[in-house]
Amino acid sequence: xxxxxxxxxxxxxxxxxxxxxxxxxxxxxxxxxxxxxxxxxxxxxxxxxxxxxxxxxxxxxxxxxxxxxxxxxxxxxxxxxxxxxxxxxxxxxxxxxxxxxxxxxxxxxxxxxxxxxxxxxxxxxxxxxxxxxxxxxxxxxxxxxxxxxxxxxxxxxxxxxxxxxxxxxxxxxxxxxxxxxxxxxxxxxxxxxxxxxxxxxxxxxxxxxxxxxxxxxxxxxxxxxxxxxxxxxxxxxxxxxxxxxxxxxxxxxxxxxxxxxxxxxxxxxxxxxxxxxxxxxxxxxxxx
Amino acid sequence: xxxxxxxxxxxxxxxxxxxxxxxxxxxxxxxxxxxxxxxxxxxxxxxxxxxxxxxxxxxxxxxxxxxxxxxxxxxxxxxxxxxxxxxxxxxxxxxxxxxxxxxxxxxxxxxxxxxxxxxxxxxxxxxxxxxxxxxxxxxxxxxxxxxxxxxxxxxxxxxxxxxxxxxxxxxxxxxxxxxxxxxxxxxxxxxxxxxxxxxxxxxxxxxxxxxxxxxxxxxxxxxxxxxxxxxxxxxxxxxxxxxxxxxxxxxxxxxxxxxxxxxxxxxxxxxxxxxxxxxxxxxxxxxxxxxxxxxxxxxxxxxxxx
Numbered sequence: 295x296x297x298x299x300x301x302x303x304x305x306x307x308x309x310x311x312x313x314x315x316x317x318x319x320x321x322x323x324x325x326x327x328x329x330x331x332x333x334x335x336x337x338x339x340x341x342x343x344x345x346x347x348x349x350x351x352x353x354x355x356x357x358x359x360x361x362x363x364x365x366x367x368x369x370x371x372x373x374x375x376x377x378x379x380x381x382x383x384x385x386x387x388x389x390x391x392x393x394x395x396x397x398x399x400x401x402x403x404x405x406x407x408x409x410x411x412x413x414x415x416x417x418x419x420x421x422x423x424x425x426x427x428x429x430x431x432x433x434x435x436x437x438x439x440x441x442x443x444x445x446x447x448x449x450x451x452x453x454x455x456x457x458x459x460x461x462x463x464x465x466x467x468x469x470x471x472x473x474x475x476x477x478x479x480x481x482x483x484x485x486x487x488x489x490x491x492x493x494x495x496x497x498x499x500x501x502x503x504x505x506x507x508x509x510x511x512x513x514x515x516x517x518x519x520x521x522x523x524x525x526x527x528x529x530x531x532x533x534x535x536x537x538x539x540x541x542x543x544x545x546x547x548x549x550x551x552x553x554x555x556x557x558x559x560x561x562x563x564x565x566x567x568x569x570x571x572x573x574x575x576x577x578x579x580x581x582x
Numbered sequence: 583x584x585x586x587x588x589x590x591x592x593x594x595x596x597x598x599x600x601x602x603x604x605x606x607x608x609x610x611x612x613x614x615x616x617x618x619x620x621x622x623x624x625x626x627x628x629x630x631x632x633x634x635x636x637x638x639x640x641x642x643x644x645x646x647x648x649x650x651x652x653x654x655x656x657x658x659x660x661x662x663x664x665x666x667x668x669x670x671x672x673x674x675x676x677x678x679x680x681x682x683x684x685x686x687x688x689x690x691x692x693x694x695x696x697x698x699x700x701x702x703x704x705x706x707x708x709x710x711x712x713x714x715x716x717x718x719x720x721x722x723x724x725x726x727x728x729x730x731x732x733x734x735x736x737x738x739x740x741x742x743x744x745x746x747x748x749x750x751x752x753x754x755x756x757x758x759x760x761x762x763x764x765x766x767x768x769x770x771x772x773x774x775x776x777x778x779x780x781x782x783x784x785x786x787x788x789x790x791x792x793x794x795x796x797x798x799x800x801x802x803x804x805x806x807x808x809x810x811x812x813x814x815x816x817x818x819x820x821x822x823x824x825x826x827x828x829x830x831x832x833x834x835x836x837x838x839x840x841x842x843x844x845x846x847x848x849x850x851x852x853x854x855x856x857x858x859x860x861x862x863x864x865x866x867x868x869x870x871x872x873x874x875x876x877x878x879x880x881x882x883x884x885x886x887x888x
Contacts, residue, residue, distance in 0.1 A: 326686070328689065328690065384633075386627065386631075387868050389686070390824070390868055393861075394862070394868065395865060397858060398865070401855055404854075405855070516697060554701070554705050557701045558698045558701040558705070561698045562698050564690070564691070565676075565695065565698070568680060568687055568691045569683075
């Protein structure tokens with residue numbers, strides 16, 4: 295019986311995890327940039343929700359698009375002004391660059407928001423529902439549904455819009471896309487901005503579940519790593535599969551070995567996947 | 583030009599030691615440690631072109647292996663090399679599993695290794711003291727005497743590392759690694775045993791940081807997981823190498839000196855923003871000086887490419 299509960303918890307978390315990782319996966323897959331800012335983007339989004347709730351009483355579900363837009367603007371400017379300049383450089387350069395940018399952003403957040411852990415406390419709380427032997431908190435279910443809707447929205451954007459097709463074209467072949475009239479530099483900035491939007495909006499959603507602090511941005515970045523590698527890089531489907539996989543891994547390791555083993559085991563699985571099956575569970579290049 | 587720079591640094595170094603007291607001794611020890619880390623990283627990162635972020639993992643393994651051995655009564659001089667050996671064995675084994683990965687995948691695997699090791703040390707608190715950290719047996723002697731002793735040890739290690747790096751640069755291994763860096767597939771086609779050489783490079787990039795970790799642990803008497811498995815310990819060496827010049831022999835040493843000077847001059851005065859200053863330095867370096875300080879000189883002379 296306990297397994298049903300654990301599975302349900304894992305699945306519910308998985309929806310949120312998919313939204314956390316899908317922007318990271320998009321940037322990695324299309325731009326070939328590992329965005330080490332992603333964790334801080336998520337936390338910044340969560341702070342938007344926290345302050346909107348604390349000062350104006352705005353529900354985090356409503357401030358999520360706002361947080362997304364703020365991060366969109368930040369992401370667009372960062373890629374346009376800084377990262378685009380070295381995007382063709384070796385991996386080491388882009389990776390180190392985003393690390394440096396993350397040190398800047400994270401330090402700024404520490405100064406502005408302090409290191410205290412904070413959490414949005416909804417009043418009244420949403421309560422929970424009981425399904426036979428399973429108890430599920432409603433706020434988590436709502437977060438899961440919204441996160442999956444957002445992720446699905448990104449999927450439709452990439453499939454159906456002209457913008458999305460241009461992004462996919464860059465992923466498939468940058469030179470050919472440029473020859474077909476795609477403004478590659480602008481589209482790269484759009485891609486990074488969309489990734490940041492997803493991070494900010496997902497951050498808003500998770501502010502009602504997790505305590506947030508600039509110090510735990512690294513936690514969410516780590517989750518994005520694991521999700522992308524396990525699910526398979528570069529597709530919305532991969533992020534969802536990876537998100538659910540990580541949700542289940544965390545719940546099951548907590549049950550079997552204890553909470554403190556969740557991180558080492560998920561990271562050890564990451565390394566194992568890289569060693570044995572670097573294409574992830576879905577095992578194909580996505581977004582096409 | 584290069585010789586003058588090196589001589590100036592060496593001269594300044596010893597002058598400072600004679601007149602600077604314990605503070606200078608401490609700085610010099612950190613310099614020797616940074617130089618060791620940067621020289622080691624340069625073997626896998628600069629020569630082979632593999633973006634390793636595992637330096638913190640090797641360093642941390644070295645500190646804990648050597649600290650645990652010392653706590654059970656082993657003398658320092660034996661525990662340090664064993665710390666290096668632990669890191670080297672770990673690198674050899676893990677290297678065989680992950681060195682076929684390229685680019686981002688390799689980097690991510692490295693970052694994950696650091697996280698896994700830190701958490702494992704945190705969890706196994708019977709052996710390692712967990713998050714509370716580990717105290718080492720206090721060494722004999724006065725403050726200055728100890729400072730000189732550990733400086734000598736760290737300097738000796740830095741010199742050994744430099745000599746090993748020089749041997750690698752001039753030898754067959756360095757040649758093979760440069761081939762791998764330029765075009766691995768072509769190198770393999772021409773009969774370069776890439777797997778073997780990459781594993782050798784990764785192992786070499788682990789053994790010296792592991793020993794440096796051992797000396798560091800004895801020097802500071804107290805270690806804890808978030809301190810020695812700090813991802814900054816992986817990033818700083820590569821920044822130093824970028825400052826000094828990727829894939830060059832003396833670049834890492836110069837980079838370590840410049841980096842330490844900046845660290846002392848700027849960050850200590852602005853404690854709350856020191857991470858941001860490091861971030862700004864990294865961003866400026868990547869954008870404006872991707873080939874390191876050496877390239878300024880080269881560019882001005884108009885020789886070589888910019």
